[in-house]
Amino acid sequence: MIATAVSSGVVVLVGAVFLACAVEMVEALTIVVAVGHTRGWRSAMEGTGVALLALTALVVALGPALTRVPLSALRLVVGGVLLIFGMQWLRKAILRASGLKAMHDEDAIYAAKVAELQSLADRPDRDRIAFVMAFKGVFLEGLEVVITVLTLGTSAHRLGLAVAVAAVAIVLVGLAGVIVARQLSNVPENLMKTGVGILLVSYGTFWTGEGLRVAWPGGDAFLAFFVGLYALVVVGLVALLRRGAAAPTAEGVLA
Numbered sequence: 001m002i003a004t005a006v007s008s009g010v011v012v013l014v015g016a017v018f019l020a021c022a023v024e025m026v027e028a029l030t031i032v033v034a035v036g037h038t039r040g041w042r043s044a045m046e047g048t049g050v051a052l053l054a055l056t057a058l059v060v061a062l063g064p065a066l067t068r069v070p071l072s073a074l075r076l077v078v079g080g081v082l083l084i085f086g087m088q089w090l091r092k093a094i095l096r097a098s099g100l101k102a103m104h105d106e107d108a109i110y111a112a113k114v115a116e117l118q119s120l121a122d123r124p125d126r127d128r129i130a131f132v133m134a135f136k137g138v139f140l141e142g143l144e145v146v147i148t149v150l151t152l153g154t155s156a157h158r159l160g161l162a163v164a165v166a167a168v169a170i171v172l173v174g175l176a177g178v179i180v181a182r183q184l185s186n187v188p189e190n191l192m193k194t195g196v197g198i199l200l201v202s203y204g205t206f207w208t209g210e211g212l213r214v215a216w217p218g219g220d221a222f223l224a225f226f227v228g229l230y231a232l233v234v235v236g237l238v239a240l241l242r243r244g245a246a247a248p249t250a251e252g253v254l255a
Helices: 002-039 041-066 071-097 106-118 128-155 159-180 189-211 219-254
Strands: none
Touching: 002 041, 002 128, 002 159, 002 189, 002 219, 041 128, 041 159, 071 128, 071 189, 071 219, 128 159, 128 189, 189 219
């Protein structure tokens, strides 16, 4: 029973961290590839490297400090934060899946970024603009990764595991970027974001209850119940919104 509970918590933690990091890094990769192709790879890689070092420093500095906070208070605060983040991810994913919001198009983002860069001044050997844009893109997208890693890792008392999973996700996305380069639109990003939203909301609900000293049946294994519950809610909402969007069209055709 204990082994099952522990493994369930670990699976949800690994899934949430990996998907969240992969999604954010795909968006960062779009910016870096656009900068590299347009302004030169040297400065783009330098900006990316400095951003990754800055993000690593944040994890090293803040991680040990968070472990000193009482667990119940930490989980209550983190649960609230994850609920907010998760609801935002789910809201956008549901609207996109139901056709009420345009899909996130990495090719369009890439093209827009290239056009913006090409409109700027000619680049020197060491390009300050390329460095700054690559740094900003990676750092801002990576900041959400840091928040996810710190909140999930410290609350589960598995910060090392969360950091390792995040590092694997970053490396895999980087390797994929080398292979597919500009074919980023093939990544099922909306599906990944939906999964991240479900996992974050599930963790947020679970840890908010833990912070309020709710005794969940089965301990950490109850996370699987929340994942299944929120997945069903999302599927239901998407179907409902699609039906609502199609109804006016059908009425117009009949009229």
